[in-house]
Amino acid sequence: MKKSNSSICLEASLQAYFFDELRRINQKRQEPLPDLSIYYSSLVMDRFSLSNQYFEKQEDGRVREKTLGIKLLKSEGLSESEKRRELRDIGDTALFLCGYFSNSINEKIIDINYYCEIGRTAYRKLDSYQESFYDYKGFFQHFSKQFHELTNMMSLLQSDCNLNEEQFLLFAKDVS
Template sequence: MREKHSTPTVELFVSPEGYFQELVQKGLSQRKVQTFPMVEAYLVNLLQHYLDARNLHDPAYASESGARNPQTLAEMYLTAQNAESFVKAEMLRKLGDRTLYISGFFGDSLSRKIIDVDYYAEIGGAAYASLAHCTREDTMARVYTVFSDRFLEFVDVLTYISHHSFIKSDESILRLYERYMRTGSELAREKLEEMGVLTLPQDQVKLGKQS
């Protein structure tokens, strides 16, 4: 009887960060947006952060002080301008990042509202510009200036990523990946592979949990 020889299947592991990096590079290329590596890295971190939709919203009240958090974009911007330096930088970064992400991923719904993408771009661009002025680190100041001056270009990049990937605001690839590594769930593995994230074989996952 002839022996059957099966060709071994090699599965490569692509980290969530690597997955998002490929998306960002493809989006920049497709939209013909030229920039430098720190801006690419910033966009990758942005995508990872906002995969958890809870990061798009602040609670109505600050947990420690009990003071009411600003709820509108204008309130956030004005509050940031009057805050102490560290708090100011954090609020401006959050405002810039949030308006950029929402404009890219939810721009279609914004176009049907009174507050449209142009308003988000105006507030977000102003937040990044102010952040660039109060940031001491030269490289990050340059990154924020790029986003301020070319806000709508990067909205287009995120919109492209939104339309040509499996990223959804209500599903976290990171959480799926962690679930697969923790439990070896076949369902989690299948969903990850549908999204383009190749996973380690289960025997290697089990071996990693034992070591």
């Protein structure tokens, strides 16, 4: 009987799996990022494991990708609580898109630098409306500076998982 190289991964939750894997990748870096940044990134990855969080419904009921640049512009006219929610969603979506789905961006007209800048800008703006995250003042300002490193780690994790975007979306659709 031939032995399989595949293994079963047992974790308490998908978020715990993402945290452990991102932390493993982070520990191999010359200058590891703080665990709180890894933790927040794992929360983002867990959230977007459900496709309804990644996409938005149009008025006609069709589903499409979020238009992050337009959402960022429109966020200026929102109340403070709505702005906080919207900026976090924009930043989180850009982080996930530039990290986990970075290969799919290469097929778009707009390059990855555009989406990275949208994400960093959203997090910087969010910092002025949400002063702390788990008692860490200036967390989102600091997080925006780590955006590139975090997306690289997510991309490495995606490669390690041997999942492509279509498999992930099929899995996410089944879960929702």
